[in-house]
Amino acid sequence: MSELTPDEAFxxxxxxxxxxxxxxxxxxxxxxxxxxxxxxxxxxxxGCGSGADTVVLAKERPRAQIEAVDKVAHFVEAARRRVAPFGSRVWVRQGDMADLHGPYDLIWCAGALYFLGVTEGLRLWRKALAPGGAVAFSEPCLLPRPSAAARAFWAEYPQITDVAGIRARVAEAGYRVLGEQMQIGDAWEAYYIPMARRIEKLRPGSTGALAAALDEAEREIARWKAAPSEIAYALMVVAPA
Ligand SMILES: C[S@@+](CC[C@H](N)C(=O)[O-])C[C@H]1O[C@@H](n2cnc3c(N)ncnc32)[C@H](O)[C@@H]1O
Incomplete structure (x- = not known):
């Protein structure tokens, strides 16, 4: 097999x-x-990725119109395959989530708003919300008195803050918090355990960019395993103030 580029390996x-x-x-x-x-x-x-949450949204709201957006063609194709059973009320668009038009009653954004910045993204999305609409997003969050292991896990996200800091970013965008909860443990296992299995499957004979991508993912999983009860996303539901 010819060598993969870093993007292809990812x-x-x-x-x-x-x-x-x-x-x-x-x-x-x-x-x-x-x-x-x-x-x-x-x-x-x-930032729907391969559409895991698009499918859940479609099941939770069987009469809703759902538009999923991601910038990566590979994920868009995977998401399209997954939502096909729901017919034309659920569709996937390749594009920039900074450019949403709506109007939407809900913008759901799991683990992707940090690409725009919480305040910046919420400001951009305000015009895309229908009256009474809300945004639900998950965002890296430091718990009180983080250990060195927790700080090491987030070393590549220096903008990380605690829940008070996230609330402040929400307020700065002109929104209020309707509800919040922490995602710790299960939500992370749902991501890292299948990834660890995938690494195991791809590892034999891997070289070059693929071996490097597997090594990096393995290091990330090890950093999470060093402090699983401390690594959190805050899931925030917010609406214009
Ligand atoms: C960490 S993944 C989360 C994917 C999915 N929401 C999930 O929880 O499985 C972040 C996703 O955001 C997408 N993304 C990042 N910046 C984007 C942008 N400006 N517009 C659209 N998608 C974006 C990435 O391609 C990636 O699929």
Missing amino acids: LTLYTDLAREGPGAPADLGWALSVAATPEQARIADA
């Missing part, structure tokens, strides 16, 4: 993974209920 690692970041199906039910998202809602899944 996508090879992620092929067939159920999701591309931490998350748990039950959290969507919680967010839809906190946001009071109506049955016939218009929903966006921003």
Whole structure:
């Protein structure tokens, strides 16, 4: 097999993974209920990856119109395959989630708003929300008195803050918090355990960029395993103030 580029190696690692970041199906039910998202809602899944949450949204709101957006063609194709059974009410668009039009009753964004910045992204999305609409997003969050292991896990995200800091970024964007909960443990296992299996499958004979991508993913999993009860996303449901 010819050598893969780093991008190809990254996508090879992620092929067939159920999701591309931490998350748990039950959290969507919680967010839809906190946001009071109506049955016939218009929903966006921003940074949908391969569509794990798009599918849950489609099941939770069987009469909703759902638009999933991701910038990576590989993920868009995978998400399209997964949502095909729901027909034309669920569609996947390759594009920039900074450019959402709506109007949406809910913008769901799991593990992706940090690409835009919490304040910047929420400001951009305000015009895409229908009256009474809300945004639900998950964001890296430091728990009180983080250990060295927790800080090491987040070393590549220097903007990380605690839940008070996230609330401040939400307020700065002109939003208020409707509800919040921490994603610790299960949501991360749902991401890292299948990834560890995928690494095991790809490892034999891997070289070059693929071996490097597997090594890096393995190091990330090891950093998470060093402090699993401290590594958290805050799942925030927010609406214009
Ligand atoms: C950590 S993954 C999370 C994927 C998915 N929400 C999940 O939880 O499985 C982040 C996703 O955001 C996408 N992404 C990053 N920046 C983006 C942008 N500006 N517009 C659209 N998608 C973006 C990436 O391609 C990736 O699929």
